[in-house]
Amino acid sequence: MTPPPATVQAPGSGETFLLNLGPQHPATHGVLRLKLTMDGEYITRAEPVCGYVHRMHEKMGENRKYAQFLPNTSRIDYLSAMHYTHAFVGAVERALGLAVPPRAEYIRVITSELNRISSHLVWFGAFLLDLGGFTPLLYAFDDREQILDLLEAITGSRLTYCYYRFGGVCHDIDNAFLEGTRAFVARMRPRLRLYHELVTDNIILRNRLIGIGPIPLELCRRYGATGPVIRGSGAAYDVRKTEPYSVYPQFDFDVPVYPEGDSMARYRVRMDEIEQSLRIVEQALERLPSGPVRAEGVPRVLKLPAGEFCCAVEAARGRFAVRIVSDRREIPWRVKLRTPSFSNLSLFEEASRGMMLPDAIALLGSLDLVIPDIDR
Amino acid sequence: MTALPFHDQPRVYFLVAAFLLAVGIFGLIRRRTLVGMLIGGELMMAGASLNVMVWNRFTAPDPAVGQVLVLFLMGLAAAEVAILLSIIIAVYRNYRSIKAGVLDEMKG
Amino acid sequence: MRATLREIVLGCRSLLVGMRVTMVEFFKPVVTVPYPHEALRMPERYRGPIELVRDPATGRAICYACQLCARACPSGCITVEGVKREGERRKRVTQYQLDFSLCSLCGACVEACPDAAIRFSKRYNWATPHKEEFLLDLVRQLEQESR
Amino acid sequence: MTPSPEQIARELASRFPPSPPADAPPPAAPALASTGGPAGATPAEGGAAEAGTVRMLDYARCGCHLEAHVQPAQVVAAAALMDQFGFALDTITGLDWLPAGRMEIVYDFFHPHATLRVAVRTRVPRDQPDVPTVSSIFPGANWHERETHDFFGIRFLGHPGLTPLLLPEEAAFHPLRKDFTG
Amino acid sequence: MSVSLPEPLRLFALLAGAMAFVGLNAAYLVWAERKAAGRFQRRPGPTEAGPAGLLQPVADVLKLISKQLMVPPGADAVLFRAAPVLVLVPAMICLAVIPFGERWVAREMPLGLLVLFAFGSIQVMAVMLGGWASRNKYAIISAARIVSQDVAYEIPMLLVMITLLMVTGTMDLGEIVRQQAGGFWRWHLFRLDANPLMPLTFVIYYICMLAETNRAPFDMAEAESELVAGAYTEYSGMGFGVFFMAEYANIVVGCATATVLFLGGWQSPIGVGSGPVWFLAKLYGLVFSVIWVRWTFPRTQFYGLLNLSWKILIPASLFILVLSGAALQLSGS
């Protein structure tokens, strides 16, 4: 294992050489390692090596009570912590047959969608950083700070919210939050226009993304890629629509789909999703019911009936599913976390074959990976 | 004669030119790699150019002529480098080494 | 040829539009918070390292070492000890130790507390060269505050 | 033309019938146990259902429409069938039924165009956890199988490179086995 | 021409002056860039070191000087050490021939333009050597990129220069500026009679300059998301600092050349009151635009960059060359 700067070995016998991208490399966002076999600047084989942030989440699931596992769910994919917690509490709620009060579900939707926007904003910035543009990153982070302010005010944390509880949410939201969210929605639309002017329409960016890293739908299916990756390849697969959970069926929103499958398509899907999330938030704010935010009669110590319970959500990166196997004890027998980045990255080796290094970086960035989400 | 500063004495230039030529030949013979030999050749060319320029400076009736000639020489050197290097790369691609000895295989 | 020219023109236009965007931002005020020169206000629910709550009536900690928080903690970073004194109905906390370096600030302890005897502090800017500081003795901390 | 759960259930049941006991005749109709609740297996029972059962599940309860138990040898065929139906591989994972001395491998499928989730399960003895790889049908299974091998030590026969994915390269332990100690 | 040595002392003074200029320029351009980048991103940039962060460059230089230097194992130590200097020196030589004002030129040369070109071409070699000598894969890829990029952009730049040469008829930079006296409409940028596409020529020059100085959006050499720090990956302390300095010195040279050739050098745009102030104003205006461009755009793809040169810039500049030849013939006859 040689992290960069890697020194050159004696001239190899072949025309190709091995380039070790990572585990510390600016473009791998954290600690992914890519073993690249290069022919000049062309990649003949790119083998991702993961596990550099393996944090034993699944093992911890077997060691902790259900409530104690909640903080972990915020740390698997720390950029879409809300969704991950949602999936976990969703699975437990299914198992117990808990009815979540509608206000809580609405709050969940609002916070989830805000979280999705903030996640996409981080992706947008980091992706542009991969492509060599620094300023959009800071603009995106500036907008993200607005979301974080809102979420921090109600959850107490900027990143690892741990906000949902079995049968509801931790705290109710207040008027300041509602006002702030409305203000944010009003602010975000013109900012999106700014992004499009500054970035999306930019000829340099278009040349770097259009037609680069095409992923056919069939490839997505065989690798189980989900989220913006599969939507950028032409399938309108969105867990919020195909396996509806929470109160999403009550909202009117579109699933952005682009058939091209290239990096630009994935880029556009995410940018459109920000728009759609804003729509959902708007609707949820309008119709927010009053009432309690936690279900009655949730036992202090949870024991699930025996069996397997699964709940999938549409996280920012795609389908995230929790599978809990319970044996009637306070501690689950097994917690399986199906993370979207894992499947999304697994297709990289096949999709990147024959690409040039900078294009592969663009492809990697357009997959929007969070490494701990892969390594768990 | 001795009153002349060195930079106005053609002999000094001639010596340097001859030296360049000789070193170039030495390199051409001694070097075992194509690139090395190419560099030797370039040195020889440089010696020749210098020689031309000395004549141009001290004896030529039209000082433009020598310069034109040297310009031509430079152009030729550049062309030579381009061609030789492309050959070198081609040879390397096929033989994985640009030691001159490997080219023996091409005989016959 | 026409397409190429068109692309060049549109491309140049997009570049100019981009430059206009950044130039407009150039003249907008900065959004930076002047942190070390100005203190920040953390929101009401901000989750900093927990602290004991003082009972205004007695001036002592409310906590009576019921251990619920220690049991709820996923990381096991809380150790509570208490003694029952003569003539008192409940135990009194004598030691409340928090290994903050293990804490994930999930809030399980605060939620588990039946008497709201612990709460999150607003300590948001903690950095130190000394690792041993993270072993917090909350009881002593409370006593120091009262002094 | 997305398939309905019943259609898939019938297809699965007819293709992967329970291995007939030596004396009993095969059931005339495919066993289509349609219970609403979850499988309800506890570790001691080691996963109750026998290979060959296909069960419709209560989606609202379990988050899954259908589950099928197959023989380890039938896994590839089952995956091929799912591929034909246009399913995408969701995940592959293991389950260690330590008290029963068995390991279970679960193949989860989702459909990219329909609300449909199917789980295919198979069980192998704990002391010889071998199962054929499905990575030839779903290349995405490659990583899932590597991960399952990491965590459970289940060997996927014919896998192109069963090296540790998440654990260190030289790791020889399987942390999610129930008898694993730090 | 007689090669005499006028006032060697002046030469030394000049050397010291050039070094100080380059050093200060680099240091405070870095500061300016950090400040400007901050403004573009709505943050203040360095503020805490000295008033308005003015001591930031001092701190950086102190840090860099006192940082441990090391030659990576397996590297060619001599070349590795020489490369940063080799990048910096040609830039300084180039500065010596640039006329900042009527009498503000370190060394007036009839072949000034050629000097800029000849010495400008050395720095390619130097960066490449630095990259190669590091024996680091990223550095080598980056070095290879630098060469292809610089070679590709040298050609349109040369063609633009030849166009300019046809218009001016001299390689003397001072003379070129003098031709542009008398208001901005006399600048070569607007010499539409000599060549109706003169502004376009300037744009081509500008693009080539960005590419030659490895500035964003053409910063292939230091593309950090791909190549860590490119050719500079293995450099630490002042070795890296000198590369940094050279980068900014090259930007100054490039912008100064543009000022001389297109923007009328020290001539004032309204025709009266010319002087070095105008030169510096134009120069730093251009430098600011370079910074502005960098903090606006993403990086180009490498082959996109080569395509831009080979498919657009070279044909365009050839066309301009022919056009201005024709225009000159027409106006001459």
Place this chain on the structure above:
Amino acid sequence: MDSKTPSSPVVTFAALDRLLAAGRANSLWPLTFGLACCAIEMMAAGASRFDISRFGAEVFRPSPRQADVMIVAGTVNWKMAPAVKTLYDQMLEPKWVIAMGNCAISGGPFVFPGQYAVVEGVDKLFPVDVYIPGCPPRPEALIEGILELEQKITGKRRWPRVQPA
């Protein structure tokens, strides 16, 4: 360190040392190196809202050769540990380490009996200069960590201490 400096050359050297220390303290270039959650807060600290560039510390260098301070932001596990160690070794003197977040300090919430992956504190791998607790710490805490490091380098605190209200 003895503060008494009797002879004049020593005084000069001391002054020079102070100057160098001031230079280093105001030009802490971090290594671009994020591991997990905390890395996002590290990015946030570099973004407009918090802007560590005010302290001259925004020059994130991707190459360890040019970096002065390594901010270990996130969980280090045993698979990653050799790489982190190598990075540390590749950094050149003078160099500093900031352990950001509880994972880097002690393994944080990922420590439990029988855990098999996480390094329980990066100070097991190399010396750490400043610890920033939190999960993840706020960006101000990172700024505070950098100020703390400057204090360690120069020996005095230039900025006011902020008491959280």
Place this chain on the structure above:
Amino acid sequence: MTSFPASAIVAEAIFGGFVALTVAGALLAALATRILRSVCGLAVCSLGLAGLYTFLHSPFLGLMQILIYIGAVCVTIVFAIMLAETEESAGRESRRRRLAWGGTALAVSGCVFWGVARLGWDGVRAAPASRATDGSVGAIGVSLLTTHGLAFELISLVLLVAILGALLVARTGRH
């Protein structure tokens, strides 16, 4: 010349410096074991030659020498070395063979040096009384396009063919 008293000496010193650069560069180019240093030697040598050309009253050629030799030839060679990673492995050859080759090379080059230097030493060097042109860039240009027009065209053709040939060879070499 100038009024500065030491200027002649300084000029001599600078001239000597250029000669030294040329000679040292040439030696480095021919003798360095690492091929890349060899290229650097060529570059240094070119730099010295550029100075000599300037002393020979042709700064134009001097600058062209830098532009073409350092900016183009050396860069191309280094580029080729990078593409075709080559290092001279000294240990491969037998010592005897090395000595033999070295001896031969030394002898041949020595003879050449001696002969050519002698020729130059005794060469005619009567400066012409009058010059047809001043040898300026303009004069070179005029003479390029008039007197030597044909040669100029031919050289252009050679260059064109060289480029095309180079492209062709380098492309077909790729399998």
